[in-house]
Amino acid sequence: MQIGRQTLEAFSARLLALDGLPADVSPSRLMSEGLAGLRSLVPFDAAWWGESSGGMDGLAPRNWLSGRIQLSADFAREWNRISAADRFANESMQRLDTVVCAVGYADPEPAVEAFSRRHDLYHVMAITRSLAGSGLLQFISLYRHRASPPFEPAHRVLFDQFSAHLMQRWSARIAALVDGDGTPGEAHGLVDAAGDFVYVGARLALMLRERFAHWDGTRLPTELARAARGAPATLKLGAQRLAAQPCGELVLLSLTPRRRAAPLPPREMSVALLYADGRSHKEIARTTGLAPTTVRTYLREAYLRLGVSDKVALGRALAGQAPRRPGG
Secondary structure, three states, X not given: OOOOHHHHHHHHHHHHHHHOOOOOOOHHHHHHHHHHHHHHHOOOOEEEEEEEEOOOOOOOOEEEEEEEEOOOOOHHHHHHHHHHHOXXXXXXXXXXXXXXXXXXXXXXXXXXXXXXXXXXXXXXXXXXXXXXXOOEEEEEEEEEOOOOOOOOHHHHHHHHHHHHHHHHHHHHHHHHHHOOOOOXXXXXXXXXXXXXXXXXXXXHHHHHHHHOOOOOOOEOOHXXXXXXXXXXXXXXXXXXXXXXXXXXXXXXXEEOOOOOOOOOOHHHHHHHHHHHOOOOHHHHHHHHOOOHHHHHHHHHHHHHHHOOOOHHHHHHHHHOOOOOOOOO
């Protein structure tokens, strides 16, 4: 497979156009301009991008930040309802840095097939990458309708390479707005005037989900959005506080630094240690005699208490809390 000189020149021109954007360009505009450039290289009918998690909170995979082209406003909320059954999306989250493709509406799960038909997602091409410092994953999905031709092998290569440049520029812009140390940060978020997230870190996302049971994950909860519009302000979230500061046209949200985490209660500690050791929710339930739902609740509480968002970080945090063995 060869990509012609004209295509390579167009690829270079699109990247140079991104570099020519103002230094203070908003992350949303950067992404929209980038996807417009990508569309001229790899034509698509619709697109979806944002931040997701592969079950970091002990529950189903979830979309936390959503941007879209030619898709309905409820697209992300609809997907969150079927996320656990969406084999294509789960494959993309498991095969990081790899372009995955699928063709057709048919799916063993009726809800997934109905979702694909409703939005005419016949040809799908997606890539998911780790978003350094955030605790979450970043993805871009491109769609073509049934009446459109399939994506070609050259499109996979162009999509892979261009998306890497675009995602890196987006992440760097977020980091510059949040704290300038090169990574976005798990305890931070950025929202626009409407309260829609431009960026959200895993620790902040988990805290909001815990405090607002019906939060859909792509827009700041209504009561907080009202307060954030009056930034600078400090918002109370249970035992923690959320600072809201103007950041150009955006509002920067920052969870106050944690003091040293209090020791986990014994039952939570035992569940967390088993999970960090690689046990599944069902295995932990059998070992401890707890219901699987209780296991998930204990894990969610442990994540929040320790300020972590994945199993590796959980293990490191527990290493400083677990009782020492005699002679250890």
